[in-house]
Amino acid sequence: MEYTKLGRTGLEVSVAGLGCGGHSRLGKTRGASTAESIEVVEAALDLGINFIDTAPAYGTESIVGTALKGRRDKVVLSTKTQIVNSGSDFLGSDFKDPGTLRTDLEKSLKALQTDYVDVYHLHGVMPDQYPWCAEHLAPVLKDLQSEGKIRFTGITERFIHDPPHHMLIDALKDDHWDVIMTGFNLINPSARDVVFPQTRSRAVGTLLMFAVRRALSQPDALRSLMVDLVAEGLISAGEIDADNPLDFLLAESDANSVVEAAYRFCRHEPGVDIVLTGTGSVDHLVENVGSILKPALSENTHMRLRGLFGHINSVSGN
Numbered sequence: 001m002e003y004t005k006l007g008r009t010g011l012e013v014s015v016a017g018l019g020c021g022g023h024s025r026l027g028k029t030r031g032a033s034t035a036e037s038i039e040v041v042e043a044a045l046d047l048g049i050n051f052i053d054t055a056p057a058y059g060t061e062s063i064v065g066t067a068l069k070g071r072r073d074k075v076v077l078s079t080k081t082q083i084v085n086s087g088s089d090f091l092g093s094d095f096k097d098p099g100t101l102r103t104d105l106e107k108s109l110k111a112l113q114t115d116y117v118d119v120y121h122l123h124g125v126m127p128d129q130y131p132w133c134a135e136h137l138a139p140v141l142k143d144l145q146s147e148g149k150i151r152f153t154g155i156t157e158r159f160i161h162d163p164p165h166h167m168l169i170d171a172l173k174d175d176h177w178d179v180i181m182t183g184f185n186l187i188n189p190s191a192r193d194v195v196f197p198q199t200r201s202r203a204v205g206t207l208l209m210f211a212v213r214r215a216l217s218q219p220d221a222l223r224s225l226m227v228d229l230v231a232e233g234l235i236s237a238g239e240i241d242a243d244n245p246l247d248f249l250l251a252e253s254d255a256n257s258v259v260e261a262a263y264r265f266c267r268h269e270p271g272v273d274i275v276l277t278g279t280g281s282v283d284h285l286v287e288n289v290g291s292i293l294k295p296a297l298s299e300n301t302h303m304r305l306r307g308l309f310g311h312i313n314s315v316s317g318n
């Protein structure tokens with residue numbers, strides 16, 4: 001494993017982080033047993049991963065808590081809190097009472113079997129929700145930080161609904177956030193222009209999600225996304241092989257698969273501290289960590305990707 005500093009937090013973290021949400025939720029979405037999910041967390045630790053991201057919404061906090069018993073201090077733990085009342089529209093404005101943050105955190109601490117969280121995020125904030133969060137929730141996070149219950153504050157975007165990063169563009173104008181989580185991948189690399197310059201200049205720790213989602217792990221989803229991009233005039237049909245849109249990556253680089261190329265693309269982007277990988281499969285985890293640790297793709301491959309997708313900021317690749 002390779003390690004780096006998570007921005008101004010100074011935390012020494014693995015460049016690959018285990019994501020316990022996404023479509024897999026440690027395999028829970030396909031019916032994995034708790035023991036099988038714990039095996040994924042243990043495999044991550046064996047691979048040298050020391051950054052684990054979870055959230056109450058994923059239902060994986062207690063799995064992580066059980067898997068980390070006796071080795072909590074070896075790991076940097078990241079979890080989150082929802083900003084709207086449970087059961088209400090997560091894109092809406094039925095905001096929770098700011099005082100609830102404390103009870104939410106207590107529930108997370110209990111599930112995680114710990115008395116502090118390293119990074120505590122506001123989970124999936126939309127651009128029009130951000131001003132309320134900055135005014136009402138950021139001060140509570142600061143209090144929790146000064147009490148030692150959380151070490152650092154974080155905020156995550158809702159990349160599927162906000163692929164041009166409008167929320168983070170606003171959030172990074174403030175100095176509330178020690179860590180952010182953003183979407184970035186070879187089909188929508190727009191964080192390169194609008195997020196990373198700000199995180200780098202403020203030394204905000206940067207976690208990356210959506211390196212590989214459906215479009216980059218499922219050929220049918222990729223073909224259908226390309227059809228949409230052509231229909232929207234964002235790429236021209238002649239630029240891409242409709243049946244195998246990203247196979248040029250395998251022909252032109254030393255990557256063994258699109259998934260491998262997708263992780264390598266993200267890992268070497270300046271400004272990215274941790275690439276999160278979420279899976280319910282130990283084999284996929286081993287493969288993905290191997291990909292994240294491989295060298296950057298060639299400059300020619302990067303140029304071709306930039307020409308094809310460098311201007312795209314309207315899709316997430318979900």
Ligand SMILES: NC(=O)c1ccc[n+]([C@@H]2O[C@H](COP(=O)([O-])OP(=O)(O)OC[C@H]3O[C@@H](n4cnc5c(N)ncnc54)[C@H](OP(=O)(O)O)[C@@H]3O)[C@@H](O)[C@H]2O)c1
Pocket residue numbers: 018019020021022023024025027053054123124156157158159181208209210211212213214217259276277278279280281284285287288
């Ligand atoms: N707004 C937010 O706060 C937010 C939103 C989304 C995600 N996150 C966090 O970010 C983490 C990463 O999420 P993500 O969106 O990047 O997606 P992800 O959870 O990493 O999903 C990757 C998907 O690709 C599959 N996959 C993984 N490795 C593969 C391989 N080698 N070959 C083929 N398929 C493979 C996985 O399924 P298998 O189980 O079959 O491997 C999974 O469905 C999440 O776990 C979560 O912690 C946060």
